[in-house]
Amino acid sequence: GDxxxxxxxxxxxxxxxxxTINCTYTATGYPSLFWYVQYxxxxxxxxxxxxxxxxxxxxxxxxxTYRKETTSFHxxxxxxxxxxxxxxxxALSPPSxxxxxxxxxxxxxxxxxx
Amino acid sequence: DTEVTQTPxxxxxxxxxxxxxxxxxxxxxxxxxxxxxxxxxxxxxxFVYSYEKLSINESVPSRFSPECPNSSxxxxxxxxxxxxxxxxxxxxxxxxxxxxxxxxxPGTRLTVL
Numbered sequence: 725g726d727x728x729x730x731x732x733x734x735x736x737x738x739x740x741x742x743x744t745i746n747c748t749y750t751a752t753g754y755p756s757l758f759w760y761v762q763y764x765x766x767x768x769x770x771x772x773x774x775x776x777x778x779x780x781x782x783x784x785x786x787x788x789t790y791r792k793e794t795t796s797f798h799x800x801x802x803x804x805x806x807x808x809x810x811x812x813x814x815a816l817s818p819p820s821x822x823x824x825x826x827x828x829x830x831x832x833x834x835x836x837x838x
Numbered sequence: 839d840t841e842v843t844q845t846p847x848x849x850x851x852x853x854x855x856x857x858x859x860x861x862x863x864x865x866x867x868x869x870x871x872x873x874x875x876x877x878x879x880x881x882x883x884x885f886v887y888s889y890e891k892l893s894i895n896e897s898v899p900s901r902f903s904p905e906c907p908n909s910s911x912x913x914x915x916x917x918x919x920x921x922x923x924x925x926x927x928x929x930x931x932x933x934x935x936x937x938x939x940x941x942x943x944p945g946t947r948l949t950v951l
Contacts, residue, residue: 756936767842767928767942768881775937813880817936823893824869824934828880 726751726818730829737804737836745832746790747814755816757781757790757797757828758826762811771799771812804836840865844929844941850949853919859946861912861929867941869893869934870912872904875945881901887912888934919950 731746749755760768772776772781774790774797781788785803797814814829842863861870869888873881886894887906901923903915912929914921926947930940 744918758939760942767944768930768940769942770939773937773939777951819936821936822934823886823888824932824936824938825883825886825894826940831878833878 726755726827728814728816728827728829730812730814730832732827732832734833734835737834739806739836739838740803741836743799743801743804743808743834745812745814745834746810747797747799747829749795749797749816751795751816751818753819754755754792755818757774757788758815758817758829759786759788759797759799760795760813760815762813762831764810768813804834806836809834840941842929842931842941844927844943844946846946847944848947850951851916851919852951853904853921855919856915856917859914859920859927859929859948861931861943862910863931863932863941864910865931865941866909867931867933868909869932870906870934871930872912872914872926873930875928881928885914889907916948919948924948924950934937 758773759771761771772783774781775794815826872884875881885904890906905913926945928945929943932938932940
């Protein structure tokens, strides 16, 4: 079945370091791909998305490119801030879905130290 | 307005109690979702409503009973819960297509004693 695999955390970085969080997926056809972020004590909010192959999603300095050939959607940011500390979830919506159902990866905790 | 509201923020209940969680959105979204999230885990889908009709039930125990009174409201009725049901319950809404963003509420933190 459809699934998402994320790199295990926690990831600890110093402020202004480069961030990569790996995400790969298994799905038939062309799913939509999402990165959601969850700050402590809050619900999830969309960070970025890409709905077809080779699309690049970007927001708040974060970027991810939909790579069909490697079935990946890695999250990157050039310079992290303490305020980026949160849990990041990669997710897909299967091509067959008519309800917008999301399948989440396990989540990666990011801690940024000053 | 891209806000999904949930009440209450916190709920403590005994195993014999009956309580309800409430979710509301005013974005005109046709799909609404209930998720359960345990600590340090991803959200687990419980139910999906599409056009006010139950579309997906992910084999959730009958002690959880969803209800969609209208296109803006989603309730989750709780009865005879177990301590392992303690979790963060998240509501979300979207237009329901696979390309659409789901907007999440802040959640209800449920503790079952």
